[in-house]
């Protein structure tokens with residue numbers, strides 16, 4: 001009896017749900033019908049429906065996603081020796097304090113400055129790096145889902161290390177951009193498709209490869225900065241994705257302000273319609289800015305994201321950060337617009353004692369014990385990053 005009652009109530013519930021769904025569908029059909037009628041209606045008809053017109057305006061759809069970006073992961077031997085375990089390497093403890101800020105955005109980008117060719121091929125430090133695979137595992141673990149591998153260290157240990165690194169990124173299902181397995185791999189645009197229905201293309205280029213020539217006929221091994229190619233690729237990406245992020249490995253090392261050459265290239269990228277430019281290579285932070293392109297759109301630029309994790313010891317080379325932004329897509333009457341907004345920044349510091357216990361710490365969390373005059377340094381970095389962008393927000397909780 002009880003069982004029968006339950007079955008009956010389930011049947012009634014299902015019927016109700018079915019009717020509700022039908023009603024909803026009908027409502028949607030009506031809306032589509034009226035929208036269609038409205039768009040094809042003459043002015044006279046429009047006037048006739050009068051006040052009803054307001055109710056049947058095509059719907060405005062708004063969607064948002066967020067992006068985080070970090071700079072150079074430069075794995076010196078001090079860093080990988082510190083990460084060494086009995087069975088391999090573990091870089092995850094170095095990123096514990098920053099993980100909450102990296103895995104809370106829809107997309108997280110990093111510049112993997114050193115190739116992760118793995119230990120079997122022989123690890124190496126400056127000036128020609130080869131890093132453990134586990135660097136990639138740690139980035140994956142903290143939420144990174146796009147890496148740029150176009151930089152001046154890409155060819156440090158030759159083609160084989162690039163290929164070994166790419167195989168490892170593939171095994172992690174990580175989107176890599178800027179260096180490729182072969183020509184077909186390079187032809188495939190890197191487009192992140194978010195669940196929110198916003199697609200973001202990632203292009204990456206470097207100014208050079210420390211004088212190491214790109215092997216003949218193998219230009220796919222690293223993307224070099226070439227304005228004509230960049231313009232073509234931005235145009236191709238704009239056709240296939242909602243937003244375009246351009247990663248540029250450029251500028252002068254250790255300079256805290258962008259060079260004229262950086263500014264000119266960023267202006268060029270803005271004119272081509274790039275939505276976001278993520279700069280890196282100087283190993284120190286350079287300010288953020290909005291750069292207006294020729295069509296009036298404003299491109300969000302981080303001139304240099306600094307070092308995120310490295311063994312470098314000069315003060316400003318131990319400071320990097322996490323840039324965050326929102327990408328908003330609005331669809332209204334067949335018109336799609338993309339807006340980059342609410343820029344945020346979290347300055348970070350590479351803490352270590354006696355070249356071990358490397359950890360990346362948000363600067364607002366630093367104690368006097370971690371860094372003398374921590375609060376004053378933090379304020380100075382905030383002022384530096386926001387000097388051209390007064391509205392830049394700093395996340396402090």
Ligand SMILES: [Zn+2]
Nearest residue numbers: 113151152281
């Ligand atoms: Zn570099």
